Amino acid sequence: MKKKVSAVLLTVMILCIALPGFASYKSEYKMSVVPGAVTPWGMGAGYFAELVNERTEGRVNVKVYYSGQLFAGKQTSEFLLLRNGAIDFSLASTINWSPQVNELNLPALPFFVASDVDKRYAAMDAIEEGKSGKMMIDAVESKGVKFLAWGENGFRELTNSVRAVATVADMKDLKLRVVGSPIYIDTFKALGANPINMNWSEATTGFQQGLVDGQENPLVGICIPVKIWDYHKYLTNWHYVIDPLLLAVNPKVWSSFDEKDQAIIAQCAIDAMKYEKAISRIGLDDGSSLAYLESIGKAPEVKDPILFCEENGMTVTDLTPESVQAFKDATASVREEWTKKIGPKLVAAAEEDMASV
Template identity: 45%
Template structure:
């Protein structure tokens, strides 16, 4: 064997051996930017926590994975109910989405909109952290979307420009802006109100002009949007439904990441989700009433329902609850009810 042939064979063996070794993730195979859809941006807790996720990923990937938050559902032309479908198709890379907005495509997510299912934050955690939460993530995962973590927008409280609301009768005839969900429409109809479905982008001008009388949203949204300046001077704390958020990635996009980077995305989503819960729950409890006191200082009347007053609303919406329990799936709702009953 000549020296030249021996050298060639040795070189070929070295190349083959190198090809068999694990190769590092090639940063250039990743997109320059991953688009993250949200409905609300900063200073709303929703947008702040989405940005926290993006910042954590950029920092821990040392700039290899760059995520940019696009608020206002602008990636789907402002129609927040189309966000989930766009993510399934890979049009949107990632999202921090509301269970309400995704419920048209994932009917089981209507679980969180069942009136008065969750009496407190511990109930939300019991559902999302238990069997019902795992079932929902499995369902979402079967639809080409990879759910990574739960977050929170908060309990949705009621405000209006006309009068204090303490009983279902007080809602009679009030035009209330609601999200584009049949369940929300039926709930407010059962209470005697006149629900009007519109996007959040259209809601604030409608409140300002008096086209609608009121709205329902978490207190963090009420404060950040300065709803007291558009006539929303009557605020009722009734905690009728909560609005969990889901940090998720389009399955076609998820599959392009290495296992190591998938782990990074999941871990940072969990951190950002915990942060969103902290933001949504700060200042609104009996032991930490700072946000509520600030709202009252703006000249807003804050109504705190007694248990008996809240039960009147619950009784008035019971037929809606029972109807939608069957639609969502009784076993799933039973699992959620069991978790709530067993919460600490």
């Protein structure tokens, strides 16, 4: 009997040595996302989990917790929970992490990334692939979180129930729900509106109850999935900021994976985020996202998001170049003040990256 027990023990010990990571892998890795499963953001996280589970043959089992479940809806605590290991993986917005990582306010500088409207997606890609993207990644990693890949929630557009917004004057006194990130308060105050902090987990109820007149979120990323036309009739396509997503992992969790699994997971992150970005951009870019999704047989039903919003009764307003200029002028002080906080070197690097497109 004793002999049998020692034989079993020996086999287990040999297995632990022979299969790297075997002993230290958890049975489940928790992944957080702020919105629900049917948003491109949620779908991107779901696809990442599916790829990891499949390609590691079940060694790494990622489970996605949607709708902010892992942080009880308090989206600006996500970074801290990922850093201290209460969350293992996250597909997160730069906005929600910006209170802890100042550099992540860069894409939220008003009328900055889309300063050339036609090149706005290329400008974002150039930032992510360029020096400024690397500086943001370094900032995240120096604060204790391992970066894997960029995803995208999208350019944030304005919706409201009061009036069509075509000029800065139309913003006056509009009560708008924003995320609890100070740059948003500053931007909307500079435009004469009345910004109200609210977690996304409470926002839909806030819209239903008319606690606010409007909000700002990406069209494909959030507005269409939540059927924003049920609350707001007016949509303004102003592309005033963009919301990139970071796919990231707790560094201790990362180093517990063996090299082979790290390589597999890193590739899953890239593949899943390519898909996620394409669904977020469908019908809004130069057509390459739709072409890519068709090529992999994953094109969604709604291919023209703006038309879809119109069909659902929304009045869509595009800004004239003069009006864009007036919005830029009205928010110049916000860009100036926040450039100091974000770091003038990072902002200059982003300008340089964008100039290359």
